[in-house]
Amino acid sequence: MSIELSKAERTRQYIIEKTAPVFNEKGYAGTSIHDLTEATGLTKGSIYGNFENKDEVALAAFDYNFNTVTNYIKAQILATENSIERLLVYPKVYRKFLILPFLQPGCPILNTSTEADDTHPKLREKAAKALAFWKTSIENQIKRGMVRGEIKKNTNPTLIAIILVSIIEGSIMQAKVVQNAKDLKVAMDYLEKIILDLKA
Numbered sequence: 001m002s003i004e005l006s007k008a009e010r011t012r013q014y015i016i017e018k019t020a021p022v023f024n025e026k027g028y029a030g031t032s033i034h035d036l037t038e039a040t041g042l043t044k045g046s047i048y049g050n051f052e053n054k055d056e057v058a059l060a061a062f063d064y065n066f067n068t069v070t071n072y073i074k075a076q077i078l079a080t081e082n083s084i085e086r087l088l089v090y091p092k093v094y095r096k097f098l099i100l101p102f103l104q105p106g107c108p109i110l111n112t113s114t115e116a117d118d119t120h121p122k123l124r125e126k127a128a129k130a131l132a133f134w135k136t137s138i139e140n141q142i143k144r145g146m147v148r149g150e151i152k153k154n155t156n157p158t159l160i161a162i163i164l165v166s167i168i169e170g171s172i173m174q175a176k177v178v179q180n181a182k183d184l185k186v187a188m189d190y191l192e193k194i195i196l197d198l199k200a
Contacts, residue, residue, distance in 0.1 A: 012050045012060075015040050020061040020068075024108050028058050028120055059122060065108035066130045072100075083145025087138070087164075087195045091188035094168050098181050109134070110169050135161040142198070151198045160198065167191050 018040045023031050033044050036057065040047065051057045076089040093100075097107075112127040138161040145151030171187030 008050065011046075015042065015047055015050055015057065016060045016064045019057055020064040023058055023061040024065050024112075028054075028112075028123060031058070055120075055122065058120075059126060062108060062112055062123060062126050062130075066126075069108065070134075077141070083141060083148060083150040084195060084199050086141050087145075087198070088192060090138075090164060090168060091191045091195070094172065095181070095185055095188040097172055097184065098175060098179075107169060107172050110172060131165070135165055138164055145198070145200075149200055152200050155198055160194075163194065164191065167194075 015036075019031075019036050022035050022039050026035065031054075033047075033054065036047055036054075037044055047057065051060070073089060073093055076093060077086045080086055080089075109127050109130050112123055135158075139157040142151055142155060142157040142160055146153055146155060146157075167187050167190070171184045174187075175181055175184040
């Protein structure tokens, strides 16, 4: 029985991994069951034998996409101790967003929140929680830097987190629309300057 459950879990994970990029690129409404069967090589029956409906696949796919980005950034952040260097990971990563495979379709939070704002409450809620988690992570990095004497004591962590996220998401949206990284580079250069100015 346990072997069968393990196989079922592996199948679910396979479906999530294969459909996650499709949902991120096409959105919930734009992703059809044909897209899911094509991405996985499985039948509709196989997919819905592991998931109740398209909603359940989409929610799992969002978690997968967000965790992929988060884990990649977290690994870069943990590679250094200095708080300024940790914050500089964000512009460093996102200036490469058009060439990183898992970011090429765009930011999962931006893509999902734009589409699911009024049409899919559960997806919107997931995007909102992911955004809150991201902002809190940045705030914590700033607070850590203030305690360590690496970031100016008069820094407002919440304000910087909002600005950082807004610049990243806004510049990604522009770069995605025009398929050009020029404006993205300008925005990330400016974000680097903001972060460097926080140095104690």
